Amino acid sequence: MRWFIFMRLFKKIFGKSLPDLDWIQNQGLLSMKIAQTFALRIDFLPEETCTHLAKLYTKTTPIEPEDFQLLLKQYTDDTWLKSFKSIEDLPIGSASVGQVHRATLKTGEEVVIKLIKKDFKRKFEKDVRSLRRFIKFVIFFYPKLAKVADPVGILEHIESYTLAELDLYNEIKHGKELKQIYLDHKDQFDLDRLKFPHIYEELSNEHxxxxxxxxxxxxxxxxxxxxxxxxxxxxxxxxxxxxxxxxGTFHGDLHPGNLIVKGKDFYFIDTGAISRVGKKIQSGLFEFMEKLSMYDYVGCSHALNHMADHEIDGKKFEKFQANLLILYKDFAGKSVSEESLTKKMMETIKLGVNSGMIFEKGMFPIIKSMMYLDGMVLKGSPQTVLMEEMRRFIIEFKKADAMINL
Ligand SMILES: Nc1ncnc2c1ncn2[C@@H]1O[C@H](COP(=O)(O)OP(=O)(O)O)[C@@H](O)[C@H]1O
Ligand SMILES: [Mg+2]
Known part of the structure; x- marks a missing residue:
């Protein structure tokens, strides 16, 4: 991907009309991942643009059935094929790197086969290098961009989780890790409704x-x-x-397309990306949510400062606190449709950064998770005053925290 392609991509994303999704897909995996990331930025893109871009999460163009057969041959062998009674030609799902087909094993078990659509890795890595140079070039002229939007950090995040996603062994490994956390703690915290699909490791590989x-x-x-x-x-x-x-270790991409609901159970799928967050952010963020759910904005100002790697004090902090109180002056009692939580979070962090706080790079995955949640509430129950609903969990989280982390 050359620089002018990046410029065109950003022009399309920020343009007046809805961005052309086929064009974005045709530019390759990095272009698609960038567009997916912007699907979450309702803090500076119109909502219709975000909803449109979000289609790139679940509704991409699958490969032709012939190509699917060819790839299967390339990735597996005869013994593998002999385990199956039938494999459906048309996929039930297709996202940026994989597509998923239903199949039945000789034993009669119903399964799904996920397959990496093509060999993305080399072009993706080359595009990342090229974009990194481009960003550094832009930052040279607009140093403020690096502080507020952290494009390098976001690019690094995209790079690491996409590379992880391209090797399906990671999905197995991370799925196991999430399941182990569940097993270790299910007696301390109510995780009854969480489930994980069984993975047939003997029939799986990188692709x-x-x-x-x-x-x-x-x-x-x-x-x-x-x-x-x-x-x-x-x-x-x-x-x-x-x-x-x-x-502090969590499913790194828990958007609503990666959760299957069966009866009362929620299945975590697509566990290729796992995210981790440091203790400081983890506890600071919880403190922030707790204070915010009680509309205690003074408490929020301290909590945000606790999240920062580099905290601020004195006059700087006082000024920040005063601005935060202004930012939240009409927040209490607002439903998610009246006031986007994501947007508020982004504005809050921006305010912190502009006041001198420095946050570690681990922030982005958490913000992404919050955005997914906010998006779900907005779509499913826009009249909710989410902050007030969250109160019911705070005490339970606190108890679990005291039991597990002390
Ligand atoms: N174990 C499963 N059972 C039923 N449907 C599945 C399963 N795994 C995936 N799917 C379907 O396929 C879609 C894509 O699967 P996913 O693992 O999220 O792949 P991708 O990496 O392409 O997003 C899901 O949104 C879901 O509709
Ligand atoms: Mg998925």
């Missing part, structure tokens, strides 16, 4: 992953059809919040 077929809609489908119950959205926050706030 192909075979797992148990889960017969249920994704949270995304439920939200689109207005069938997702509000309590279920909150339960996702309850489970995911446990991983983020109490453990």
């Amino acid at each position: 192909v992953l075979v797992s148990e077929f889960i017969d249920g809609p994704t949270a995304d489908e439920l939200l689109t059809n207005k069938k997702m119950k509000f309590d279920d959205i909150l339960e996702i926050f309850h489970i995911h919040g446990f991983y983020i706030f109490i453990i």
Whole structure:
């Protein structure tokens, strides 16, 4: 990808009309990942643009059935093929790197096969190098960009989770890690509704992953059809919040297309990306959410400062606090449709950075998770005053934190 392609990409994303998704896909994996990242930036893109870009998460163009067969041959061997009674030609899902087909094993078990669509790695790495040079060039002229938007940090995040996603062994490894956390703590925290699909490791490799077929809609489908119950959205926050706030290791890409709902259970799928966050951010963020849920903005100002690697004090802090109080003056009692939580979070962090705080790079995955949650509530239950609903979990999280982290 050359520099003018990046410029065109950004022009399309920020343009007046909705960006052309086919064009974006045709520019390659990095272009798609950047566009997916912008799908979350309702803090500086119009909502329609974000919703449009979000289609890149679940509705990309699959490869032709002939190419699917060819790739399967390339990635597997005869013994592998002999384990299957049938494999469907048309995929049930297709995202940026993989596509997923239903199949039945000789034993009668219903499974899905996930396959990496093509050999993305070399071009992706080359594009990342080229974009990094481009960003450094731009930052040279606009140093402020580096401080506020942290484009290098975001690019690094995209690079590391995409490379992880391209090797399906990571999905197995990280899936196991998340499951182990569940097993270790299920007696200390109510994780009853969380499930993981069985993975057939003996039939899987870097390019192909075979797992148990889960017969249920994704949270995304439920939200689109207005069938997702509000309590279920909150339960996702309850489970995911446990991983983020109490453990600090969490599913790195838990958007609603990566959650299957079957009866009362939530299945974590697509576990290729795992995110980790340092103790300082983890506890600071929890403190922030706790204060925010009580509309205690003075408390919020201290909590945000606690999250920063480099904290501020004295006059600087006082000024920051005064500005934060102004930022939140009409926040209490607002529903998610009246006031986007993500947007508020982004503005809050921006205010912190402009006041002199410095945050570690680990912030972005958390913000991404918050955005997914905010987006789900906005789609499924826009009248909710999310902050007030969150209060019911704070005490439970605190108890778990005291039990597990002391
Ligand atoms: N184990 C499964 N059972 C049923 N459907 C699945 C399963 N795994 C994936 N899918 C379907 O395929 C889609 C894409 O799968 P996913 O693992 O998220 O791949 P990608 O990396 O392409 O996003 C999911 O949104 C879901 O609809
Ligand atoms: Mg997915």
